[in-house]
Amino acid sequence: MRRSIGGLLAVLATFVCIVGCAGDGSGGLPDAQLMIRNAGYATKSISSAHLVVTADGSVPGLSIQRLDADISRESSPAASAGSAVTNLGTIDFIESDGVLFVKGPSGKYTPAPAGVALPSPAAMLDPERGISQLFSTLEAPTTLAKTELDGVAAFELRGNVPQTTLAAILPDAASGAEFTVWLRVRAPHVPLRTILTFPAGGALEFVVSDVNKPVSIAPPT
Template sequence: MLTRRIFLGTLAFSAAVVTGCTTDTDPARSANLPDAAGLLAESASAVRDIRSAHFTMSVTGSIPGISVQTAEGDLTREGGPAGGAKGTVKLTLAGQLIDGEFVLVDDSLYLKGPTGTFQRYPSSLTAEYYDPSAILDPDRGFAKVLTNITDAKTEAREKVDGTPAYKITGRADKDAVGNIVPGVESEVDITVWLDEDGRHLPIRALVTFPKPDGADAPTVDVVVSELDKPVTVTPPA
């Protein structure tokens, strides 16, 4: 079953090495860093007002509950009770790797594979799985994650795709990130990069799952940009 959870649940924070994203540490400026708690509080307050965003997301390793490998698109809290989203996605479904386009709007999922037209999945098949407004929802989404990071520490000043940012590391539990990262069953390591200027809005987030025996630790990585740019999501023709 293709559901909102398959797509948006893994898009949110889920957003690994993200194509086109570069992060450069600035040792000369990584002294006298501001307190992590204050930065996170400011960022959480600011992101509650964000109505739309562009995201790029990637998953490395095997994480139960996450079928998406990469995704890119736009999210909005406007339009309908749950807002909407549109973009491209690569996921494994029934053992097959699928590249496609998706549109989520009015409680319906529209999916288009490499060929053919969009297929609609009615809300009766999707409503019980994932509410896309969770991504930007002020009570369940990014803002909740930022206010529930424990053992937070400002590690460095870095540039993410050329944007100066504060790198903050910490821990987060299922209650903090479970709405936007399926598969979280215990505490996970989390790193966030907050814009150094202005309201310290989030730029990038990396969730690292516990390391399986004999394997690298799975990660889910998201880069967000173009916050509050105009985004319109409508059902495909």
């Protein structure tokens, strides 16, 4: 009987360790590699979201200060609609069927002229070349802390993204970047906030919200 009780206690201790180390409860900080892998899977499964991208300082290969867009992957290719603050002013846009349309003075959307270059919000959530791929190649990830973002419990992690991966969303990126991400504690571990910090001092922030909520993006007529 004593051996049975001892064996049962050992099993329970192992179970408690597994639950605590997973990071969803009140245990210690979770393994960074495990969280990053789960975040990659969760990001690939996003079918729609609201994305805000903000640049602080000079970011290589980026011509905007802020981008605010709804994204839907219900269609193929994915679609997006929103606005971007650039050196030319604020540009309203719709991304549909792989074509970027911008709103002109008449209020009508037409294909963007050659001088207008905006990053593709749809590409940023693309499962093969978007933010999810940053997780798959993240170097030396570390879990830093458990915190809150807008009332949502999150784990803060940090690592480094190589230039070759970063070029998928920033084609003119000449270097890698430090990658700091806040992942939702409860599964699915989607990224709530991501910051890329570049060697020259510029930073790029991604904030994802309204994950998988219905989004309707009509193509321009």
